[in-house]
Amino acid sequence: MNNQEQRKLEIEENEMSTITPYLTEEEQVEWIEEIKATDKLWVTGYEGEDAYGIGPYVTFYIYHSAEEASQLITQFVEIFNEFNQIKNEEWVSFKHPVKDIFIKAENAQTLLEDLEQTCQRQYTRDDFLSFAATASDDTEISSAVWATYFRVTPYSDTYSVLKMNFRYAWYKESEENKEKWHRFVERCIDKLKPRHAYSGFEIAQAASLHLGSYEINSLEKIVTQAFYGVDIDHPSFNGSNTHDDPDGYVNERKLGSGVRTPVWSFLLDPYWITKLNKTAEEIKAYFSCFKEVEVKEIEYPENQTGLWIRLGELAMYPVEDGVPVLPIYANALIKPIRCDELKLVGYAQWDDDPNEHLSYDEGIAWMRRFDEDSSWPEGKRVNKVNGLSLEEEKLKEKGGALCPQTGYWQTPARPDLRQYFEQGEILPTFSELDWGEVYWYWAGRE
Template identity: 30%
Template sequence: MSTTQLPFTEDELSDFTSALTEWPSTAFDNGYSEVAVSPFTTFYFLYEPHSWRDTSLLMVDTHEEFERLTGHPYRIATHPVTERPHRYGSKRVPDLRSLITKMKGSEAFLFSFTDEENTNSSPAIAGCFYRKRDYLNKRDRDDDRPPAYSYVQFYYRWQWWLDHQEDWRRFLLSTIEKLRPEQVYSGFSIANPLAFEARSEISVWERSLTERFYGLDIDYPFGMSMGMDESLPAGLKPPTWGFFLADHWRAKLDVSREHVVAVAKAAGIRVYDCKTGLWLELGDEPRLYPVADGVPPMHVALNALLRPLRNDALDLVGTGQWDGDPNVRFNRRDAKRWLGRFDKESDWPNAAARIRKNAVSRSEPT
C-alpha cells in the first residue's frame, strides 16, 4: 500500500458498507489483493514455564483438529523459524512435532496456515499460532509489566459457520478447557493477511468501517498480546459477540459466577459454564450491527458489567502515521472513544448517530 494515496474512494467505501450490510463476510478487491471481513476466534493464554513443550504440542493438536473440521483447506504454510511462506505440504516446512523435540523453551514457536495464496490478501480460512518464549533470566522475571500472552487465532467462512455452528461450539469449548485461556474473542473483524506489511492498509479500513458498524471488532494478536500497558494483558476490550470471562478477570470485579450469569441472562446473553470461566454469546450469531440501527442493548448491558476491566489504552494505532500520509488511522483519542462505544455517555462515532433508536436494533439475524 502506498502512503501517498488512499486505498479506497468514498464511493468504494460506501459500496463495501452496503455489501457488508447485506452479507457480513464480504471482500473488497482492489486489483492486486482483497480485504475481507471475516468471522474470527482468538484465544489468548498463558502457560507455565515447565509446560512449554506440552503447550506447543497442544497447539499443534488444535491446528490439526481445526483443519479437519474445516475440510483441509490450506494452501500455504509458514516456516516456524524463518516465517517464510511455502506451498502447504512442502518439504521446506519441517514437521511441527519433530521440531518441538529439538526446541528449547527459550525459543518462541510461531506457525501459520492459510487458504489464500496471495499473502497480501485477507484469508477465508486461516490459523495463526504463537507460543511466546519462556523468559528465564532474572531481568525479565523482575519486570513489573503484565506477562505477555501466547495466542491461537482462526478465520473461517461465514457460510461454513452457519452450517456447522454446533461443531464449531464443541471445538471452541473443548479448546477453552485445554488451553485455559485468559481471554477469548469471537465475532467479525477484518482478516489480517499473512504479509506483515499489509497491516498498514488494514488499519485504514478498520478506522473507516468501525464508524459504520458497532459489531466490527479489531483483533491483531501480534500487537495485542504483548505484555504492555497498551495490550490485552493489562485489560479487556469490549466483546462484539462471543467472549470468555475467565475466573481470573471475574475475581477482579469481585462478583460471583452467579451474578454474571444473572446479568447476562437478563440481557438475553447466552452463557456456557467452563472449568475456568464463562463463555458468553451476545445473541444467536455474530452480527455487524450497522450504526444506523442504533447501539445494541445487549452490548450496553455487558459493557456496564465489564467496564472496570477495560483497557482504554489498548493500542489500535497499528503502524502509525507518516508525514504526508493522507490515510486516517486510529489515534489515541479515537481509540479510547471506540473502546467506549457501548458506554451510555459515548459519542462514537458521533453524537448525531447515537440519537437514533438505541434501545432496540432494527437489524435481523442473517
C-alpha cells in the first residue's frame, strides 16, 4: 500500500469521506456566514470528535545553535507560565513531553510543577522536545480557543517553534485585553529573538497536532476563497530552512527562503532587513503615513534592530469588501524577499476527491493575493480603491503613462491621496516609495 492509499484509508476510518465532501456547498456557505456574523471561535465538524474553526494565533520561529537549546527551553516554559496567567479559562489537556500522549488536566499537576526539568531531561535524552496545552471547550485535541505548542530541535536547518492560539472574544472584549496581549507578544519577541514571527487568523490547530491535516487543508481552501485575512501557518512542514547550506542552496518551498505574506502582524528581524536592503529607519518611514500601523523596535545581538509590525486591527477582510489597503502596502515592501512558493498543504489530493486543497499554483497565487496584478480569488476580486471588480476595471493606468481621462485618480501606493489629472498628463510613479509598479485608478470627475 502506497502513502496515498494509506492516508485515504486513515481518513475513511476516521469518518471523513473521500467520496463525499467534508462540507457540502450549503454547509460551506452557512459556515462562512457564521464566521462573518460572530466574534467567537467558528467551529465545524463533529461534536466530541475533531472540530475545526477560525481563530487568532501567533507563531515564533527561532533560528539557534544546538548549544542554545537548553536556554530556549527555559524561555519557552517561562512564556508558557506567563501565557497561563493571561488566559481566562482552565486548561483541559496537555501533551506530555515524555510520554507523547495527551493527558487530562486533573492528571497533570506533577508535570506542571516540574515542567522545565521534565522538558530539559526529555531534550537531553532524545535531542527533541514538544509540548502542548489546550483549553478547548469543544474537544480535547482540536480547535482550541486557548492553546500553546512548542517544539525544540538541535538542527540548524529546522526552526524551533512556539505557537499560541488565543480566544478572539476575549481579545475583543476590551482595550485593556488588547493592550495586554500586544505587550505580551512583544515581550516574547524580545526574549526569543526569532527569525520569523506572524500573527493573524487561521484554521485553529495549535495543540491538535494535526498540523497540516487533510481536514484543515480542505477548510483552508474554502476560507481562502472568502477572506483575504486568513493565514496559513504550518510549522510541521514549512518550518525549516537552508540558511547554512554550504553550497548556498535555498529551498524555495520552506520558510527559510523568505518572509511569508503579511496579513496582520509580522516580524522583520535583522537578517531579513538586510536581505531587503533597507534600514530599520527606512522601513519605519515607509509606514509613517498610516497612523493605524504600529512598528515596535526589537533589540537583537550586536546592536542590531528588528521590527515587529502590526497592520491596524485584526480583521478577516471578506473578499466582497475589497482588497485591504494595509496588507497591499506591506506586501509591496516585502515582495523582494517573499517566499511565494512556500509549501502550504500537507497532503496531496487523489483522483475524484471532492475535498479540494490549494494546489501548488493556487498556493503561489494566494501568496501573491495582495499584488497589483493579482486576480485572487478569480471572479470575486474587488479593488478597494475604486470599488470595481477586475472584470469591470476599465480605467486603470500604470504610473509613468499618460492619463487617459481628465478627473480624479487614486493609487494603493498612496492611499491617502486623491489627485486630479488632465488627460495627457504623466501619471506619477512615486519611485521614492520603493513601491514597485504603481497603478492609478479612475475615481470620478468630482
